[in-house]
Amino acid sequence: MFSRNNAMLMHKSPSKRLYRSNAQAMVEFAIVAPILFALLFGIFEFGRMVFVYSAVTNASREAVRYASAVGYDDYGEIKYKHCAGIRERARRSAYFMNLQDADITIEYDKGPGTAVFHICTGTVDPGYFISSGDRVLVTVTAEYRPYTKLVPFGSRTFISSSARTILGYVALTTTPGSGGGGGGGGGGGGSTDTPAPTETSGPSPTATETATATATYGGPWYTGTPPDTATPGPIETPTDTPTATPTSTPTFTPTAVTDCDQVTAGPISIEDNGNVGTMSMDILNPNPYELTVQDVHVVWNALTGGPGDVPLTLQTITLAGVLWTVNDSSGDITIASPVIVTIPGNATSMIIFTFDKVYEYRNGSESIVINLSTPGCEGFPIRNS
Numbered sequence: 001m002f003s004r005n006n007a008m009l010m011h012k013s014p015s016k017r018l019y020r021s022n023a024q025a026m027v028e029f030a031i032v033a034p035i036l037f038a039l040l041f042g043i044f045e046f047g048r049m050v051f052v053y054s055a056v057t058n059a060s061r062e063a064v065r066y067a068s069a070v071g072y073d074d075y076g077e078i079k080y081k082h083c084a085g086i087r088e089r090a091r092r093s094a095y096f097m098n099l100q101d102a103d104i105t106i107e108y109d110k111g112p113g114t115a116v117f118h119i120c121t122g123t124v125d126p127g128y129f130i131s132s133g134d135r136v137l138v139t140v141t142a143e144y145r146p147y148t149k150l151v152p153f154g155s156r157t158f159i160s161s162s163a164r165t166i167l168g169y170v171a172l173t174t175t176p177g178s179g180g181g182g183g184g185g186g187g188g189g190g191s192t193d194t195p196a197p198t199e200t201s202g203p204s205p206t207a208t209e210t211a212t213a214t215a216t217y218g219g220p221w222y223t224g225t226p227p228d229t230a231t232p233g234p235i236e237t238p239t240d241t242p243t244a245t246p247t248s249t250p251t252f253t254p255t256a257v258t259d260c261d262q263v264t265a266g267p268i269s270i271e272d273n274g275n276v277g278t279m280s281m282d283i284l285n286p287n288p289y290e291l292t293v294q295d296v297h298v299v300w301n302a303l304t305g306g307p308g309d310v311p312l313t314l315q316t317i318t319l320a321g322v323l324w325t326v327n328d329s330s331g332d333i334t335i336a337s338p339v340i341v342t343i344p345g346n347a348t349s350m351i352i353f354t355f356d357k358v359y360e361y362r363n364g365s366e367s368i369v370i371n372l373s374t375p376g377c378e379g380f381p382i383r384n385s
Helices: 002-067 083-093
Strands: 104-109 135-144 156-165 269-273 276-285 291-299 314-319 322-328 332-335 347-355 367-372
Touching: 002 083, 002 104, 002 135, 002 156, 083 104, 083 135, 276 367, 291 314, 322 332, 347 367
Parallel strands: none
Antiparallel strands: 104 135, 135 156, 269 276, 276 347, 291 332, 291 367, 314 322, 314 347
């Protein structure tokens, strides 16, 4: 009888130990689970906060980099004036943030420590034109809110401001013999090849000859290929070190283009763009080649063209994506661009003159003449119709 009871007790003991083990695991998990979940959610929320900070910083930098470039964007607008384009660039750089227009501020100043003198609003800002030293400032604001209350992270507002000087156009000058005229069909670029080969024939006597060839070419309408090396044969003489130095300078004549008289221009259009006025003209170049601009001659009502018969000052000229500052109030000026300007082929371009006030009163003298330097087109200036 005693042994039977002992056997029953021994049979039940493992089950009791198993139940006790399961209960202990549940208690331990209940103690550790809050700490584990708090740690996991803490890592998640901290990562979100860092992401918001990084996205805001990157959005302001990308937007100000886009706004500081002078020229036209894919929408045909001047970049530093295209407010909607600048904000869109910021949103694209922080696409998970769902930035609104009120979260992106676009301002202009004259440099560090100076006051803001203009704010870019609307879609395209017509009332601002750059001058030397102007900066664009883009400020992006975003708020971080935690998804859960398990971690002691509160809401935070991140603000990132980036500033950059608006890029201008630099006048390019060339020295005789320097390379140039490479891009866009610009005529008149130069290239100089100056080889100086030395050839020695026999151990004694030594004959040395140096040849220099200079070739000038440029633009798509030039024919011929300048030689890279001119090497006449060696000449041996009884003397110990005779030297002969012939020099040849081949000149390549550019091939004149045709159909320059097919380029046409539209009438002069005068528009009111807020606080300033513009005078523009369309240019149609049906030819497949580009045309290089020599200079521009413009006449406007400088004495009484503004509101209330006040004078008008010409501030900037824009042609084929190139903008340069004029600041002239004479009413009759001929000016060349500080860089090479080309009118594209098979396309319609526009030349725009911007004044300091609204152009309200014409006097009938307004005219625009664009003189060309492309070979074959010198005698065919582009005039308003």
